[in-house]
Amino acid sequence: ASFVLIDRRRQLAKIFSAAEPRLLLIFLRSLRNPADDALIVADPRPAEELKEAFAQANSFADPPTHYSVCTSPLKKDGPKYSVHQGSHCGGGGWDQINGGLWKAYAKPREGTEAITFCDNEKHWVQIMVKGAECPKKWANLKWVSGGTFWTSKGNSFCIGSRLSDTEELSFSRLLPQKNCGGDGFKHEFSFESVQDDIAISSLAICIGRDAAWKTTRVSLRNDCNQDSFVEVAHFAARAAATAREDDKVYCVAALPEGDVIRERGKCSGNEKFEFAIPARTPGTEIEALSVETEELQRQPEVCVGFKPGGQKPLVGTGDECRAMQSISTRLKMPSLLEIAASTPANHKAGTAALPLYTVIEEEVSCFGFLCPTVML
Numbered sequence: 001a002s003f004v005l006i007d008r009r010r011q012l013a014k015i016f017s018a019a020e021p022r023l024l025l026i027f028l029r030s031l032r033n034p035a036d037d038a039l040i041v042a043d044p045r046p047a048e049e050l051k052e053a054f055a056q057a058n059s060f061a062d063p064p065t066h067y068s069v070c071t072s073p074l075k076k077d078g079p080k081y082s083v084h085q086g087s088h089c090g091g092g093g094w095d096q097i098n099g100g101l102w103k104a105y106a107k108p109r110e111g112t113e114a115i116t117f118c119d120n121e122k123h124w125v126q127i128m129v130k131g132a133e134c135p136k137k138w139a140n141l142k143w144v145s146g147g148t149f150w151t152s153k154g155n156s157f158c159i160g161s162r163l164s165d166t167e168e169l170s171f172s173r174l175l176p177q178k179n180c181g182g183d184g185f186k187h188e189f190s191f192e193s194v195q196d197d198i199a200i201s202s203l204a205i206c207i208g209r210d211a212a213w214k215t216t217r218v219s220l221r222n223d224c225n226q227d228s229f230v231e232v233a234h235f236a237a238r239a240a241a242t243a244r245e246d247d248k249v250y251c252v253a254a255l256p257e258g259d260v261i262r263e264r265g266k267c268s269g270n271e272k273f274e275f276a277i278p279a280r281t282p283g284t285e286i287e288a289l290s291v292e293t294e295e296l297q298r299q300p301e302v303c304v305g306f307k308p309g310g311q312k313p314l315v316g317t318g319d320e321c322r323a324m325q326s327i328s329t330r331l332k333m334p335s336l337l338e339i340a341a342s343t344p345a346n347h348k349a350g351t352a353a354l355p356l357y358t359v360i361e362e363e364v365s366c367f368g369f370l371c372p373t374v375m376l
Contacts, residue, residue: 002050004041004343004359005369007031009222011204011236011339011357012370017047023369030369036234041340049346054359057344058242061198062361065371067149069100069174077164077184081173082126083117085147085364087372099176102157102193104149106363112150115159115191118143125171128159130189139163139170154192160185201242202358203275206234207302207315215258216315220273233300233317235333236356240264240274244354247276250331257312260304261329277331278338278356296340299332 005027006013016023031037043050054060070089071079082094085106089096105112118127118134120141127138134143160180161172173185181187208217208224208231217229224231240249251274253260253267264274303316305324316324334356342355362371 002043002045002047004043004050004357006039006041006339006357007037007369008039008236008339009037009204009206009234010370011202013357013359014361014369015047015050015359019047027369039336039339041343043343045346051359051361053344053346054355056346057355058199059201059344059355059358060361061200061358062363063198064103064105064194064196065362065364067102067104069097069176070094071097074169077166077169080125080171083128083146083149083174085149097176100174102151103196104151104194106147106149108150109194112152112194113191114148114150116148117146119146120171123168125168127161127172128174128188129172139167141167141170150194152192152194155190156192158187158190160187162186199239200358201239201354202356203237203239204234205237205275207232207317209314214312214314216260218252218259218261218272218315233302233333235300235302236339237275237277237334238354238356240276242354243276244278246279248279248331249274249276250329251275255313259315260313261302261315261331262304263329278334278342296337297335299335302329302331302333303327304329 003016004013005016005024007030014023028034028038045053051060065085066087068084068087068089070082070084072082072093073079084090087101108114113130114132116129116132116134118129120143122141126146127143129135132148134145136142155178157174157176158178158180159172159174162170162185164170164184173180178190179187203220204222206219206222206224208219208229209215211228217224238247243249249264250261251264251267252272253262253270254272255270259272300318301321303321303324304313305316305327306313308323308325321327321330339356342357344355360370364371
């Protein structure tokens with residue numbers, strides 16, 4: 001059996017199993033409000049079978065990670081260069097090169113080539129070589145692997161190496177340019193950042209209000225708590241491009257007085273994005289025997305209208321909609337039970353219904369539940 005841990009602020013999830021026992025704790029610590037932001041779904045299938053079901057439903061993503069090249073000054077013939085996994089250099093006297101950030105895989109992928117960065121622990125310098133292994137000796141120095149990444153062919157980044165009579169000046173450099181020759185360095189090879197072409201079918205939409213409670217923000221960026229806005233709701237949806245025949249499609253219009261939600265085709269030239277709300281999923285209506293079952297089936301309303309005496313349209317949620325006037329749009333958020341019920345069964349590729357969340361498998365560990373580079 002497996003448990004799916006869903007971050008409802010993004011509708012992104014990871015599969016929790018005995019292979020990664022700390023993931024549940026990491027998940028819960030990453031949430032602002034576990035009661036509103038978390039959903040845990042139990043599934044009888046083992047993790048690999050469940051992952052395959054999401055892959056067949058086009059709702060599984062294993063994105064590349066960021067790597068960066070950093071420099072540290074030397075008294076003479078510097079700087080020296082170092083590859084770091086992640087989008088930051090981490091301080092300690094290392095500074096990122098302008099443009100020195102790329103995406104690569106931490107595991108082999110079809111159509112990619114391995115590049116390994118190797119450390120000399122005597123002088124703390126690096127060389128970068130093609131392949132997944134470091135030379136045991138180079139420039140009469142010993143080298144150990146610092147890591148390997150797999151990337152694409154191209155010439156946006158280059159690697160060059162310098163052999164010097166001075167041990168600590170023998171190392172490689174990596175630059176965001178076509179050729180690394182010059183300054184005593186011999187150009188070795190070039191590479192390209194991998195293209196991140198992951199298409200996510202599930203969406204998480206947040207609704208926020210400004211401090212004066214007069215302007216609405218509707219966003220896909222999980223930013224409804226920023227720029228003096230306060231998040232009032234978030235809900236699951238599907239990308240409009242993946243909408244099924246019985247789904248209802250809406251658009252979000254960015255107006256001078258704030259964002260509003262309208263039916264598809266009514267946002268004219270102000271459209272920010274589209275989304276789809278699924279029809280009620282069969283089998284998700286159960287007898288309300290307790291407060292818990294009522295909460296599972298609850299579908300808060302979202303509406304667009306005017307507060308009594310108001311001059312600007314607002315997006316209202318829940319009980320607010322009862323007091324609003326001249327309502328032009330109404331929709332219901334998918335319930336927790338509907339999100340859970342959208343977990344795909346085992347089907348052939350392309351035949352499974354699209355879930356309301358996407359399973360993520362990251363190749364590298366982060367301090368949080370999801371790496372910052374996952375938009376995703």
